[in-house]
Amino acid sequence: MLTTQREELIKKDLAHSIHPFGVMGGEPKFIWDRGKGVYLWDIDGSKYMDLTSGGVHLVNLGHAPQELIDAVNEQMDKMAYFSAGAPNTATNDNYRGRWHSGDTT
Known part of the structure; x- marks a missing residue:
């Protein structure tokens, strides 16, 4: 520069x-x-x-991890934001299934 x-x-x-x-x-x-x-x-x-x-934010991932970039881009292509007043149940169910093993109810 x-x-x-x-x-x-x-x-x-x-x-x-x-x-x-x-x-x-x-x-x-x-x-x-x-x-x-x-x-x-x-x-x-x-x-x-x-x-x-990078403090607590990067200690596990490093800078610009491609897996995270891909996941964020995939979600941004679908929906970047939704109001808590009108939750997106399909998105919530998808994440709940990823985070919990076994019973996701």
Whole structure:
């Protein structure tokens, strides 16, 4: 990424973002671009091992697990949202069957 683009992203970040584990007003050391498995890449293309595990959210799956991406895409193709006021029984039954072994009643 061009230095001017990097500088512009840092400027916007400092003006509009608060990072709970960072130093207030301090310039970010990394601007992450993408992740795959246990690795992260910054906007300059440097590769890092994510030793923070993304907190509790990624510790078991890693970044961008294809199985999860496929499952989310499959569901989004069917229905992205439904109101609790009008539940989707078929979807609920499908998930209940996946989560419970044996009796799903």
